[in-house]
Amino acid sequence: MPGLYPVLLAILLVLLVIQAFRLIWLVATPLGPVGDWHGREVQVLSPQSRWSLFNSFDPFFRAGPAATANVVTSLQLTLFGIRMNEGSGLGSAILAGPDGVQDSYAVGDEIMSGVKLDAVQFDHVVIDRGGVKESLYLDQSVPAETVGAEDDVETAAGSGLPSNGALAAADITNAFDLAPRSANGKVTGIVVSGRGDGALFKAAGFKDGDIIVSVNGQPVSSAGDISTLKGQIAPGARLSVEVERGANTVPIAINMGSQ
Incomplete structure (x- = not known):
């Protein structure tokens, strides 16, 4: 069909012209925002706001603030050793009951009926006695020996x-x-x-x-x-x-x- 080739050639030329205009438009159009544009200013929080923000979460993923108890327990328990985990806020302790048998307890374990180990600190532990927090301290009445x-x-x-x-x-x-x-x-x-x-x-x-x-x-x-x-x-x-x-x-x- 001798008349078909001129038609196809014309279509190709039209497409080339369109692509040429698109390329020119792409080069000529600015990439950034158009008009009177200004970047957002840095928002600086006040010291009070920053303090409130950082108090709202723990960056070290600890369980929470260290438990404290002002009441020393009256239970016949003896604290022999402490193992702290400052990263998690947990730990374990070596305790003995009235029978003198030592056992290791992790935070949350039941020491005796109605009594659980609630928290471990550097020189004492906090026990939960029926919802009441009580402290049990290491025996520090004996001074450290100096051996030469x-x-x-x-x-x-x-x-x-x-x-x-x-x-x-x-x-x-x-x-x-x-x-x-x-x-x-x-x-x-x-x-x-x-x-x-x-x-x-x-x-x-x-x-x-x-x-x-x-x-x-x-x-x-x-x-x-x-x-x-x-x-x-x-x-x-x-x-x-x-x-x-x-x-x-x-x-x-x-x-x-x-x-």
């Missing part, structure tokens, strides 16, 4: 400990009382307490309330670990244990003599 080289020699001499720091295996088994500590039905440590005057107990590096959590790098996970620990106390043996002491974990090396 001369004190170590005197302690060793008074306890029958050799000057090289070695302990007699036969004596150490009679110097300690070991009891399991459980949490949520699982054994999580071994509570260590001294017998007699406690001289040999202290000479070995322990303090009242210490809880053994690992022996030679193996974590304590069952009551059978007490028998395992006693079986490892033998002449010439060296034991490396880790104990929970308050909120800290302290390594203790026990070197037993050859006899």
